[in-house]
Amino acid sequence: MSGGQPRIYMASLGEILEGRATDIYFVRTRRVAEKYGVGGKRVRMEVHAYSLPRGYEWAVYAGLEEALALLQGKPVTVYSLPEGTVFERKDPLMVVEGRFQDIILFETALLGLLRFSTSIATKAARVRLAAGRGKTVLFFGLRALHPAVQPAADRAALVGGLDGVSGVLSREYLGVEPRGTMPHALIIVFGSQVEAWRAFAETFKEETPVIALVDTFWDEREEALMAARELGEVLAGVRLDTPSSRRGRMRDIVEEVRWALDIHGYKHVKIFVSGGLDEERVAELRDVADGFGVGTTIAAAPNIDISMDVVEVHEDGEWRPRTKRGKLPGARSIVLCRGEKRIVRLGEEPEGCEPLTRKYLEEGRLAQSLPSLDEIRSYVLKQLENLGLQ
Numbered sequence: 001m002s003g004g005q006p007r008i009y010m011a012s013l014g015e016i017l018e019g020r021a022t023d024i025y026f027v028r029t030r031r032v033a034e035k036y037g038v039g040g041k042r043v044r045m046e047v048h049a050y051s052l053p054r055g056y057e058w059a060v061y062a063g064l065e066e067a068l069a070l071l072q073g074k075p076v077t078v079y080s081l082p083e084g085t086v087f088e089r090k091d092p093l094m095v096v097e098g099r100f101q102d103i104i105l106f107e108t109a110l111l112g113l114l115r116f117s118t119s120i121a122t123k124a125a126r127v128r129l130a131a132g133r134g135k136t137v138l139f140f141g142l143r144a145l146h147p148a149v150q151p152a153a154d155r156a157a158l159v160g161g162l163d164g165v166s167g168v169l170s171r172e173y174l175g176v177e178p179r180g181t182m183p184h185a186l187i188i189v190f191g192s193q194v195e196a197w198r199a200f201a202e203t204f205k206e207e208t209p210v211i212a213l214v215d216t217f218w219d220e221r222e223e224a225l226m227a228a229r230e231l232g233e234v235l236a237g238v239r240l241d242t243p244s245s246r247r248g249r250m251r252d253i254v255e256e257v258r259w260a261l262d263i264h265g266y267k268h269v270k271i272f273v274s275g276g277l278d279e280e281r282v283a284e285l286r287d288v289a290d291g292f293g294v295g296t297t298i299a300a301a302p303n304i305d306i307s308m309d310v311v312e313v314h315e316d317g318e319w320r321p322r323t324k325r326g327k328l329p330g331a332r333s334i335v336l337c338r339g340e341k342r343i344v345r346l347g348e349e350p351e352g353c354e355p356l357t358r359k360y361l362e363e364g365r366l367a368q369s370l371p372s373l374d375e376i377r378s379y380v381l382k383q384l385e386n387l388g389l390q
Contacts, residue, residue, distance in 0.1 A: 124160025
C-alpha cells in the first residue's frame with residue numbers, strides 16, 4: 001500500500017450491482033462450485049433473523065426496495081414479506097430462488113442492505129412508540145454515518161414511523177422536504193443569541209417554522225423567554241440541546257421552561273428536545289415536550305442479525321429440504337389465518353388464510369408494483385398501534 005491523493009472510500013453502484021461488493025470467500029465459493037459442477041444447482045436461500053438485540057421482541061423489516069434493485073435483472077425469483085412488516089425472531093423474511101452461482105456473490109450486499117435499513121427502522125419505531133403518535137420525532141443522525149448512506153438512513157428512519165429527516169439529499173432521493181432548526185455554531189459566530197434568532201427568522205419565516213435554539217450561552221429558561229419576547233408570534237418553538245455536562249435532570253429543565261413560557265403568555269411556543277436521546281429518555285419526556293430530535297442512537301442502532309442460508313436444493317426433479325444444523329430446513333412463508341400469523345412451507349396456502357409472503361421478482365422481473373414510502377410508513381404505524389402506540 002502506498003500513499004497518494006486523498007479519496008472517499010465508497011463502492012460505486014456498478015460495483016454493487018455486478019456483485020463485486022462481496023466477501024472473498026463467496027468469490028472462491030463460486031469458483032469451486034462452478035469447477036465441480038454444482039454451481040448450476042437450483043437452491044432456495046432463506047433470509048431470517050434467528051436472534052434479536054437484548055430487550056427486543058420484534059423488529060421492522062426494511063430495505064426490501066433496495067434489495068430488489070440489487071437482484072432485478074438477474075435470473076432469480078424473490079419471495080418476501082412486504083417492507084415495513086413487524087416480525088419476530090426466526091420469522092422467514094425473504095426467499096431467493098435460482099442457481100447457486102447466480103445468487104452467492106450477492107449475499108454480502110443483500111444482507112448489508114437489509115441489516116442496515118432494518119436496524120435503523122426498528123430503532124426508529126421503538127422511539128416512535130416511546131414518543132406516542134401525537135409528538136413530532138425527527139431524525140438528526142447523519143453525522144454518525146458515512147455520507148454515502150445518508151438517503152438510505154433517512155428512508156429507513158421514515159419507514160420506522162418518524163415524522164421527518166434532516167438530510168438535504170432526501171429531497172432528491174425520497175421526495176421529502178428536510179426539516180431542522182439551527183446549530184449552536186450560528187449563534188456563536190453572531191456572538192448574540194438575539195441577533196442570530198432575528199436573522200434566522202427574517203430569512204426563513206416564510207419557508208419553515210421558526211424554532212430557536214435556547215441553550216448556547218445562558219440558562220435555558222432565560223434564553224427561551226428572550227426568544228419569545230424578541231420574536232413573538234413568529235416563534236413556533238424552542239429547542240433544548242443542553243450538553244450532558246450541564247444538563248442535570250432534563251425533565252426538570254423542560255418543566256421549568258414550559259412554566260416560564262406559559263406564565264408570561266407564550267403558551268403557543270412549543271418545546272423540542274434533542275441531544276443524546278433514546279427511547280427511554282423520550283418516554284420520560286413525552287408528556288412535557290412537544291417533539292424530539294433523535295440522532296446517534298438511531299443511526300448507530302443495535303444490529304438486527306439478519307442471515308441467509310440455503311434451505312432447499314432442487315435435485316432429481318424435486319425440492320429437497322437441506323440446511324446446516326441450527327436452522328430450519330425447507331423454504332418457509334407466512335400466511336395470515338383469521339388475523340393470526342402462521343408459518344408454512346413456501347407455496348402452501350391453507351384454506352381461509354391470506355399469504356403475507358409475496359412474490360416480488362420472477363426470474364429477475366418485477367412481479368408486482370411497490371408501495372410508496374408514505375404507504376410503507378402508514379403500514380408500520382398501523383402495526384405499532386397494536387404494540388401500544390397511542
